[in-house]
Amino acid sequence: MAVDSLIDARSLSWLDSRMRLKTSDVTDGLIPGEAACILVVSKRPIAEGALRLRGLGLAIETATASNEEPFRADGLGAALKAALAEAGVQMHEIAFRLSDVAGESYAFEELVLAQLRNMRQTRPEQPVWHAADCMGDCGAAAGLIQFAWAEQAFKRGYAPGDIAALHG
Template identity: 45%
Template sequence: MSATPLVVSRVGMVTGVGLDAPASCAAIRGAIDNFQQTSFRDRRGQWIMGCEVPLEYPWRGEKKLLMMAARAIGECLDGFDQAACESTPLLLCLAEADRPGRSVPDDARFLAALQDELGLSFHPQSAVIVQGHVSAAVALHRGRQIIDAAAATQVIVAASDSLLAGAALADCEARDRLLTSENSDGFIPGEGAAALLLEPLRAQPWGQLVCRGIGFAVEKAHIDSEEPLRADGLTSAIKQSLQEAACDESILDFKIIDASGGQYVFKEATLAFGRIDRTKRAEFDVWHPADCIGEVGATVGLAMIAVLKAACEKAYARGNNVLLHLGNDDGKRASMVFSWLPAGG
């Protein structure tokens, strides 16, 4: 049985390569990055490379997360008035509660401060989701539930995160996840925010990006385990998302993944898709926006969706049916199937 389709009608985005969605997506399309030396050093005393968001003031920590989130949401909701926001729940994605270097000590207070910064109040069903990379899929699933239950006619999903914090970098370096002078199999840390407006599918005279299916699973052989990787969890999540979308893998034209550096995610993605792929293809592109914006934590899923929407609208996507998948270090996996419905389609 197919799930209720969900339309991504608006986006907002703040990254190290652009302070709005058009600029960020154009830079990512052009493979432009903003990787520079940070003020942090690795264990050998060498400068760590990173991708910092260049805001107008040198904010750090919780304040910067707040300002990035406000900018992305403001772009997404441009033209909305107070009444419209009061009927719209905000699902805010932040870093995992136990992640070292997390700069938000109180999620509820942060959500309240964000509303104050925007000068807006959102629907009482607004909530904070703290599930790392998979937060985007969790938020879309929860947003679909809210719309299905007729609690709201639209939902805004947002995320703000940064890996540019001393404790976070030290933890990642200790686990050999960070790109340093001693480790070439790691990621470049980044930061950013993104926002999406979700609405039910209706007939429109313009093209629409539709989320058709979402799947979740857990991988026992996660990156910090010592078990042999078979990609069982990601395979299961992909199958579930295809089942929800009422289709098989043959419709997929390309995929976007959350790989930010290191061999593990690429190996897992290859294994998982190889286990479900039964279609002969001349090519099958794999996009990974983190190549340009760095490892942006909980923001990555929404950034991937924003990139996809821009590609579809500007007709440089490699097809109309796309697989997106996400994974956390603790084994949580999520998969989403999106389709672009052209104008009049």
């Protein structure tokens, strides 16, 4: 289960004081959102067309929007590399990606850098879907929103391919 909200006075004040809240004066900021999600995990599929997690990668990103460390997307790049290796998939085989990016330019730069570090063969197109476009930054719930969106895309036939990468 994941529940998060950035729509409260304390969070909004914190974001605003750090120039991270999108306003008429700050164009490189995020739009706050809120969501709650539950992911059911089972040894065997419990529904037809259930998603399969083929690889998982974890890493720590030390450079953030809040510090002065050089930004190279080391964390996301390493996590993506580990997930691809565990899944036995190459980056160019990924049809589309779902991400928790939410409006701040450094997050979009991180996506590109992580992709470049892992792409060994070109691919004509690899769209990135980000739910924050529709519902704002949902923080901890963003990952489960990605699972739900991917599941619906495959189930309803609008996914642009057979393999998706979810990251953030």
